[in-house]
Structure formats: structure tokens, C-alpha cells
Amino acid sequence: KAGVTQTPRYLIKTRGQQVTLSCSPISGHRSVSWYQQTPGQGLQFLFEYFSETQRNKGNFPGRFSGRQFSNSRSEMNVSTLELGDSALYLCASSLVLSTDTQYFGPGTRLTVL
Amino acid sequence: AQKVTQAQTEISVVEKEDVTLDCVYETRDTTYYLFWYKQPPSGELVFLIRRNSFDEQNEISGRYSWNFQKSTSSFNFTITASQVVDSAVYFCALSESNNAGNMLTFGGGTRLMVKP
Secondary structure (H helix, E strand, O other), X not given: OOOOEEEXXXXXXXXXXXXXXXXXXXXXXXXXXEEEEEOOOEEEXXXXXXXXXXXXXXXXOOOEEEEEOOOXXXXXXXXXXXXXXXXXXXXXXXXXXXXXXXXXXXXXXXXXX | OOEEEOOOOEXXXXXXXXXEEOOXXXXXXXOEEEEEEEEOOOOOOEEEXXXXXXXXXXXXXXXXXXEEEXXXXXXEEEEOOOOHHHOEEEEEEEEEOOOXXXXXXXXXXXXXXXXX
């Protein structure tokens, strides 16, 4: 079974721009979660989608948003990029329950100049 | 609120040594789940183990073993006879059953360096 895939793997943007990251979950998984990893803050939860609905949200500004499609694929968008948004963005998928094991993709490394 | 602490930020061992990575957690929930993930230099988080709060039985998988003690809120990870390929950052994580959705709270991670 194919794992979680994320595109693109690397991205360079400038301040003020916006960016969209994509995540395809493991086949059959209906929950997709997003995490931000930075050297200073570590791994932080952004949000989670299940059946096209945001089920949980972390403590991030409204510039960070996401959505999920009917095939469970998910996208996250960051608008008005700031230097501090430079990070590894990890997507994870799981079956259904809130405590099912999450399986992670390889991440998208975003650099904001 | 839930919290996970990995006090060891970096550990360096020589190949074939045993090494234990510590994890201490805080939660008010009575039902919760604990996880360990490995992050090699490539960046992907690799799932290692999932343990629920009602199962305190220790687990062994090859050279890996886990010790879960609710009395001390700890979920420690031991690698026996370490190998260079074990070099990575290891994360302990917690998920509470009363979460509205799926959310992991991670510790700060422990960087393990295994030298030949």
C-alpha cells in the first residue's frame, strides 16, 4: 500500500506571497492532519480534517487554512507569508478515530525569503 | 492540557551500546494513547509503537523495547545493541481520547547519534 505523499517536497517563496501544499493520504484513510516543524517550536499541530470537515485546530493564525476533498486528499494554504513560516510541513493520515495511529508523509520544506 | 517532555535533547553512544530514551507525559484524561516516532535525516516521521493507557505491559520488538509506567507517567524507549542506522531524532507523542479530532502532542525530541 502506498504511503502518504506530499507535494511539492521543497518550496521557496518570498514574504507576502501565498503557498498551497498538497497531501494524499494512505488509501482508505479518511483523516488528514497537518503539523509544522521548526527548530525553535518543534512539532506543532495545525489542523485536522475528516470527511471534508475541520475536526480540530491548533493555535495558529488565520493565515493558515486547509481543506479536504471528497477523495480525502487535503491541501493547506498559507497566505501573506512571513519569515517565521519557514518550516517543514508534515501531513499525516489515519483511519477514522481520533486516536488512530497517524502515518506521516515525507514533508514539504518551505523556505520564506 | 497535555504535555510531553523529553529531557534528553541529544545522546551519543558507540555502536553496540544499549541506550534508553526518556519520555514523561502529563494528561488529565484517563484514556489516552502514547506513541514513539523516528525521524531520520530525510525528515519523514516513522511510526514505531502505539500504546493505550490501559495496557501497561512492556513490549519488545527486535532490538527495541518500551517500558510504560503510569505511576510515574513515563513511556521510555530502549534500543539494545545500537547500530549506526539507529541514528535519528526520536519523538514521543500523546493523544487524548477526549480530543474533538485527531491531534498529537509531541515532546521536543531526542537526537540519537550512534558512532561506529
